[in-house]
Amino acid sequence: MSNGQSDRAIDVSGLGKRFGARWVLRGTTLAVRPGEVVGLMGQNGSGKSTILRIVATLLKPNAGTAQVNGLNVVRDATAVRAQVGYLAHTPGLYDDLTARENLKFAADMLGMPATVVDASLERVGLARVAHERVRGFSAGMERRLALARLFLRTPTVLLLDEPYSNLDAAGVELINSLIGGIVRTGGAALVALHELAPARGLIDRTLTLVEGRIDAARPNLVGAAAGVA
Amino acid sequence: MAWRDDWRRVRAIARKDLTTELRTKAGFNGVAALGVTILILLGLALGPDGAALRNAAVGAVWLATLFAGVLAFNRSFQVELESGALEPLLQYPGPRWTIFAGKLLGNLVFVTAMVAIVVAAGVVLFGVGIPATWPTLVGVIALGVVGLVVLGTFYASMSSRSRAREVLLPMLLFPMLVPVLLGATTASKALLGADLMHEAGAWIRLLAAYDLVFLIATFVAFEHVIES
Numbered sequence: 001m002s003n004g005q006s007d008r009a010i011d012v013s014g015l016g017k018r019f020g021a022r023w024v025l026r027g028t029t030l031a032v033r034p035g036e037v038v039g040l041m042g043q044n045g046s047g048k049s050t051i052l053r054i055v056a057t058l059l060k061p062n063a064g065t066a067q068v069n070g071l072n073v074v075r076d077a078t079a080v081r082a083q084v085g086y087l088a089h090t091p092g093l094y095d096d097l098t099a100r101e102n103l104k105f106a107a108d109m110l111g112m113p114a115t116v117v118d119a120s121l122e123r124v125g126l127a128r129v130a131h132e133r134v135r136g137f138s139a140g141m142e143r144r145l146a147l148a149r150l151f152l153r154t155p156t157v158l159l160l161d162e163p164y165s166n167l168d169a170a171g172v173e174l175i176n177s178l179i180g181g182i183v184r185t186g187g188a189a190l191v192a193l194h195e196l197a198p199a200r201g202l203i204d205r206t207l208t209l210v211e212g213r214i215d216a217a218r219p220n221l222v223g224a225a226a227g228v229a
Numbered sequence: 230m231a232w233r234d235d236w237r238r239v240r241a242i243a244r245k246d247l248t249t250e251l252r253t254k255a256g257f258n259g260v261a262a263l264g265v266t267i268l269i270l271l272g273l274a275l276g277p278d279g280a281a282l283r284n285a286a287v288g289a290v291w292l293a294t295l296f297a298g299v300l301a302f303n304r305s306f307q308v309e310l311e312s313g314a315l316e317p318l319l320q321y322p323g324p325r326w327t328i329f330a331g332k333l334l335g336n337l338v339f340v341t342a343m344v345a346i347v348v349a350a351g352v353v354l355f356g357v358g359i360p361a362t363w364p365t366l367v368g369v370i371a372l373g374v375v376g377l378v379v380l381g382t383f384y385a386s387m388s389s390r391s392r393a394r395e396v397l398l399p400m401l402l403f404p405m406l407v408p409v410l411l412g413a414t415t416a417s418k419a420l421l422g423a424d425l426m427h428e429a430g431a432w433i434r435l436l437a438a439y440d441l442v443f444l445i446a447t448f449v450a451f452e453h454v455i456e457s
Binding site for chain 2: 053056057058060078081082084086088090091092093094095096097101104105106108109110111133149
């Protein structure tokens, strides 16, 4: 087991994942360094979400390895979960709880003090609806609340699955500033994207998944490749 | 301290589940109403014979509890699935057993409240007198509820991600509950009667041992079940 120190925040090697008879990932290899934001692009079903879910310890790979800060996502899953912040495609909120109750629950589960809840609601602009049930929220408000939950603590590795969906321009700006804040302190982010536009200026480089493999022939949509993966 | 954080997680899950249920009109009211309805139907099926009704009361109450309980267990994981909250729940740091313990605690409170209503309805509908040994009877009911909730919560977690979970849960759960049902009904019947054969004690010990074994086994197995 590693001591958690590594020159690669995310290190995925030869990753394979099968659902039934269908291989979604076929030997995917990629790396993200501390302080780096990498965009993961590809068509629907190309395996972007599957990679994120494996690194987030929510799925076990059928082949290959994945590490977060030198910790194996299967063997050291509990330690990895303490370092990773994962934003799924769906917000995963409880409709019959208020915004504040949703965050209080998350704070309890994360072992964070209850004082972070109000600050987090303020940060995403939902303080005025803190005591309203999530059932009445718009998709954009749910997304903001999921973001508030993600940033209750300061994860060292962010795994974001289409984080810009349902967000307006202010929401896009908010998420970019939150991600930027994590990365400036040495964190790293792997972001699954359909389009690059909202993340331009934040993403250091892009990788494109085609049929479960990183396509080396696809150009880095941001600029020069950064030397890994 | 780690155990304090773990206990905080357990309480948070139980509180969240109970709050959600209390705010969902179809939740507790629906499950309790189902339990009472089953009792009424069984009473109607048995006919107006008072002695026959009293004789069947214990079995009727436990069957009503069993069927209504299945609905409650399915609901406890449905809350996570409906909103896509299962993945965030599994992504929180901390041991998996805290999730099971939280769900278990929530279901225990929920089913105990439901059982209180079903037992009260059973006493009235089936004309059962309160015996002098009622504290022991309450203990038997508590052991029965623990057995039901431990296995129900575990198998609900196992079947939760199956599309056929409504069918799968009773199919998995009911065979495993036979010893609980047998122990609880036999001990309850003995305590409601004179217990001339002194059989209640043996059944209570069996019930307690069964609860303990499955409490340990389900805590150990939960991590593998929820991750598969």
